[in-house]
């Protein structure tokens with residue numbers, strides 16, 4: 001007996017660590033016959049702020065740039081973003097939104113006033129990327145704009161005129177001004193953020209004060225187009241449930257005045273282990289991997305608790321929870337401007353993206369939009385640029401692999417997962433979600449959070465036996481692997497052959513630190 005055990009241990013030592021598997025206690029039941037809520041494509045939204053090289057250099061290079069562009073917007077960035085089917089972009093901030101005056105960003109570029117971007121590095125903002133340029137970007141991407149208006153230092157008049165400028169075709173001064181600036185027809189702009197983080201950089205307001213402001217602004221923003229505007233109230237900080245309660249109470253009201261005037265309520269939650277010591281984006285070990293993932297998993301509880309308050313006032317779920325800033329936040333890359341929030345992006349970021357998207361899927365009855373921070377060159381980006389070069393990050397590839405879930409019907413899952421630990425933090429080894437697309441195909445995304453061990457999963461497809469399975473995988477040799485300029489993009493989507501299907505049971509062997517999406521037909 002002892003000999004057998006020693007032989008087993010010895011054999012185990014010969015197997016590479018990331019190929020060692022747990023015994024199959026992991027089970028996943030996909031309720032293929034019970035889908036009812038749709039995973040809104042807007043969960044895959046992006047956030048692009050006038051911050052560092054998020055816009056200037058990353059998106060906007062100007063018409064005279066040697067970098068190939070269409071009317072000043074980088075062609076390579078547009079081509080890459082089209083492949084991940086960006087459904088919406090939130091702009092112009094962030095904190096920048098509450099110091100932005102939109103009229104400074106229209107008309108001939110040479111005449112536009114300059115300003116100091118006081119939130120982000122104190123650099124000069126020359127307003128060359130303004131309303132028309134942003135709308136052009138959305139048109140080139142085929143996505144919808146989400147405009148965050150200025151409540152902190154703006155006025156109701158200013159924001160309501162912006163709505164008129166963009167969406168009205170009537171006889172009024174703003175329509176006239178738009179036409180004078182070369183745009184005859186109004187644009188379609190449904191989504192309007194009523195301020196940003198108004199408890200902080202958006203005006204240091206109390207929940208009560210903001211709820212009154214939000215009411216004033218919401219009433220003043222008029223519907224000019226065929227579709228009503230979806231106004232998004234600015235939310236509290238992370239788990240500030242009192243803020244949510246105050247806004248929802250105001251919206252519900254005794255008299256119901258505000259019902260119909262609000263379509264969304266915003267939540268910001270960043271994955272940060274310690275705001276004073278955020279840590280390096282690339283130079284980290286297993287301990288940091290566990291700490292980061294345990295923070296990101298908190299998104300589930302935070303969404304649940306905000307949703308529970310919203311359910312009290314809005315059981316019909318007319319107001320969407322809009323997670324319009326999320327993602328991880330590490331130290332800036334050494335030698336870069338601390339105000340520019342430029343960070344690299346590793347397999348750990350890919351894991352963070354997959355976990356959060358799985359969480360949003362599972363709450364898609366309430367979470368109607370999410371915008372990862374941020375699209376290019378800032379925080380957890382899809383794309384990094386350097387001059388005319390471009391790198392697609394591991395996060396980008398998760399968004400690409402997950403496009404199959406956009407506007408698909410969420411299939412509830414029951415996951416029983418082993419845990420993994422570094423001796424201090426313990427995490428569920430797996431995170432999963434599933435959906436059925438319009439063609440009837442089932443997609444199951446599973447992430448193995450364990451940095452060292454493979455996991456076997458027995459997955460039952462309830463109500464649909466399927467006949468064929470195929471898959472794709474994102475993984476790397478090291479937890480801190482990343483894609484860099486001038487090198488092949490090693491953290492990428494590859495074919496996956498570790499799943500087999502027999503009589504409605506999928507057997508999956510998921511390598512350590514990997515994210516897989518299976519397709520069952």
Ligand code: AHR
Nearest residue numbers: 093094095096196197373
């Ligand atoms: O995404 C960077 C900043 O984080 C945003 O401007 C602000 O809203 C948040 O605090």
